Amino acid sequence: MSLLQIAKLSGGYGDVDIITGIDMHVGAKEIVTIAGTNGAGKSTLIKAAMGILPRIAGTMVFDGIDLMKLQIEDRVRIGISYVPQVRNVFGTLTVLENLQVVEHAPGKSARIRDMFDLFPALAGRRGTYAENLSGGERQQLAFARALMSSPRLILLDEPSAALSPALTDQVFEEVKRLPQADVAVLMVEQRARQALAFSDRGYILDAGRIVLSDTGASLLANEEMGDVYIGRGQSQAAMPHAPSTHV
């Protein structure tokens, strides 16, 4: 049974639908990547799943619970976490406060210790204001903040945005570790080729509609789709051990 089941989901801002007729699912401990061209509606889809999109229609069920009736705060309570693309930490709060402020985290002190064990770089900077952290440390804090409530599904909006290739590798390593902690991942990622390489499944979004879904490996093997939606040349160049071919 799927952890998250989305059917006929449409929505957007104002009167304009950004996403239309989305059918998708995420299983427990699964990593699912949403790829597509710029403006395809990838981030909008993630926001819809978190309940941030102002207008949505369709059905969304998380572990048997109807998400359409829940506020954002209640989605956190039932086990969904969200890491936005930008402003993913509270810059005016310290590292420690960023973790303390999360609700629905039973045994908060112990959970904070767990987070510092998981992300040791943050432990030494617990009194530092988050706005003074480096890009990599910020992303680690964003993950730690999202994991504080012991979620079963984490929604990641472009976790590698604005990060160097080295930091991107580091962040992706952290994403790969999440299923080991019983956390499923639904991720939007511009570096789709790199993300699909370790994803169980993927969806390709174009103009707000899903045009293809398959396993991560199969999507990578689909040359025609890859050229159009995954950005083969650019992505391969970004891969650490990719052959240096350019289109």
Add this chain to the structure above:
Amino acid sequence: MDWISIANAVINGVVIGMLLALPALAITLVFGIARFPNAATGDYMTLGAYTTIASQMFLGGSIVVAVLGAMTMTAAISLLMYFWVFRALAERSHVSRLIASIGVAFAVRSTITFFAGQDQYVVDLPLVRAWNFGGIRILPTDLYIVGAALIALLLVFCVMYLTPTGRRMRAIADSPELAAASGIRARRVMIFLWAVAGAFCGLGGALLGIKAVVLPELGWELLMPMFAGVILGGIGSPVGAVLGIVTFSIAQEVASLFVGPAYKVVLAFLILLCVLLLRPQGMFGRPIAAR
């Protein structure tokens, strides 16, 4: 101009600044968390001053009880207006909420005028002689005012920086969307915010009533200097709001020595203009960068 006059003006500016720091802090908290400039702040102060006087007139009792009554009354009205007006407009633009707050300000002032008329009132306190240190005069009442304001400010800063409620307030001020995604319920924080903002305006009004003659326009006329002080300190910065309004008040009082009381506001605004030209984000504000 001799230095003793300047020193007295500075002391007076500090006292006025400290009592105005309470509503200024309310302005900056509401601006940071509810995200609009609350134009009713001045009239909540007026309500606090009138409640202090009414409490003394009809209930007797000590000034402390009267001031606590004023804080309770303004907190209650502030919460009522939140539930009645501002909560319904939460999703509307900040301009809509600003205009609504001007409406609330008129409603509060008109209600006060309806019951109290345009007569002048004073808070009933025994007259005390100022201490004189070689020409530098300090009123014991002013020390009480500064002490009360300092205790209140310290309390709210402790709440903001040492308690879970304060963390939630700062998180919402930082990013409402991320706060919701962290499970923080904004409504509970809003109730606390409006109660604190109201209580601070009430305390500020009661202390102002001790220092000045109470009229229905008392707080409204102070609104622009309070906004100016908040801007000078840096919008959204609680520490900046306090230091900004104290600086602005000192500037006004010192300016009055040179240009007379009629033009002191003009000179203080000129100083504000100069500071903002050099540092547009204010003394403690963060520069706003485009992503």
